[in-house]
Amino acid sequence: MSVPTSVQSLLNKQNVHYQVSEVPVNENERALWHDQHLRTMSAAKSVILQDGKGRVQVIFSADRLLDLKAVNRQLSRELHAAKPEDIQKFCVSHNLQSIPALPKLAGLLTLIDRSLVERNELLADSGDDKQLLRFSREEFQQIIDDATICDIAVPLEPLEIDDTSSSDSDQILGAVRNFTQLRVKQRLEETLELPPLSDTAQRIIKLRVNPNADISDLAQIVETDPSLAAQVVSWAASPYYSAPGKIKSIHDAIVRVLGFDMVLNLALGLSLGKAMTIPKEGPHGALPYWQQAVYMAATIEGLVTAIPRDHRPSFGMAYLCGLLHNFGYLILAEVFPPYFHNYCELADTNPHVDHQAVERHLLGVTREQLGAALMSLWSMPEEVVVGLRQQCNPHYQ
Structure with a gap:
């Protein structure tokens, strides 16, 4: 497939010379492969981006995170990501597969991150998954005359580093202090103002470490919480397990x-979620x-x-890690x-960026660190604490 007609017309109209760079395509994961390339x-x-005043186009490097606040400061607006639909x-109306990285697209006001204009040569999304456009600095300068050049994106690489030089607790407390502007030293659970464990969860945790616990003890605890009992029965009766009879x-x-x-860990995961x-x-x-949570638990x-079998971990423990993975x-x-509202908007604006990088940019701490820290405070099994903390670390051993 050649460069989209609408893109060719835009470049020809401006008399801009360009080259085409072929892209290897993974047909099974087209969108993902395109972003990765x-x-x-x-x-x-x-x-x-859009707001009540209309749409704005923003062009930046794919190895950077677009800072939505910087964009809004630049334009004195309240822009957010346009809806996927x-x-x-x-894209359909312009016969495109993605949004081309070309200014003046459909006549939109355009912002360009300054890092792009400092390059001697530039590759750009053409709007076709199989093609990239290649410009010299002079050629790119030709098409950005009317665009606004500003600093609106930050490098991704530092945000993707899991900093182990300081403890998770220190990083979490730092994030909380930045959030509240209160420079007070409190215990982590007091600072975070998190709710205490429910009575059901506390009883299940005690049951876990009781070597004499039996089925009747567990059933008694679950039955005291009607909604939890209904969920466990519903789980067991699901077609996934194909149990005979009612x-x-x-x-x-x-x-x-x-x-x-399995029931012990399932009940614990459900009660913690409440x-x-x-x-x-x-x-x-x-x-x-x-x-x-359910999809992840079933996958695990x-x-x-x-x-x-000789190396297999506990089914129940693994299932619990799956249920709680996104706690x-x-x-x-x-x-x-x-910050959560800002996170949602920033994640929508940067669909090419992993959630950890977005969270580090906003807070300096990730959900994995928060989840693992709370599991530790609640005296959850070490396997759960480590599982939540290291789930995005492919190099952990």
Whole structure:
């Protein structure tokens, strides 16, 4: 496929010379591959922002994070990312697969990050997944005459480094101090103002370390919480487990389907989830919290099954890690409400950026650090604490 006609027309109209650079394409993961290639090549990418006054185009390097606050300060506006469905309509109407990194697209006001204009040669998104545009500095200068050049993006690489030079607690306290502007030394749980563990969760944790605990002890705890009991029975009765006959009680769920270890960890994960309020807002396209938790838990259960039996971890413990893997997301929403709103907007503006980089840019701490710290404070098993903390670290051993 050649460069899109609308892009050719725009460049020809301005009498701009350009070259085309072919892109290797992974057909199975087209959008993901496109973003990764732009990042690898440090190519220019484009996003469309909007507010009540209209739309604005912003062009910056794919190896940077677009600072939405800097954009809004520059224009004295309250811009946010355009909705994915609006972007899709825009692309379809102009026969594009992505937004080309070219100023004046559809006559939009354009901002360009200063780092791009300082390069001797520039690769840019052409609007076609299989092509990148290549410009010399002089050629790129030709097409940006009417655009506003400003500092609106920050390098991604420093934000992607998991800093182990200081403890998670120190980093979390630093984030809280920056948030509150209070320079007071308090214990972590007091500073974070997090809710205490529910009675059900406390009883389950005690049961975990009781070597004499049996099925009746666990069933009794779960049955005292009607909503938790209903969830456990519903879980056991789901088609996923294909249990014969009806599941009529917690005892049935434990003995016939899930087992003691699984129900104990499932009940613990569900009861911990109730300690936090599920946020109503979130980044575009993000799965609801519990749906994502269940998907991850089921995926981990499948992975554990694939591990040789001699090296296989506990099903229940692995399932619990899956249920709680995104618990730090709830903490972000609970403890830092204004920052959580900013996080959602910044994540929408930078869909090419991992959530950890966005969180470090805003707060200096990630959801994985917050989740692991709280699990430690709540005396959760070490496997859960480490699992939550290191889940995004492929090099952890």
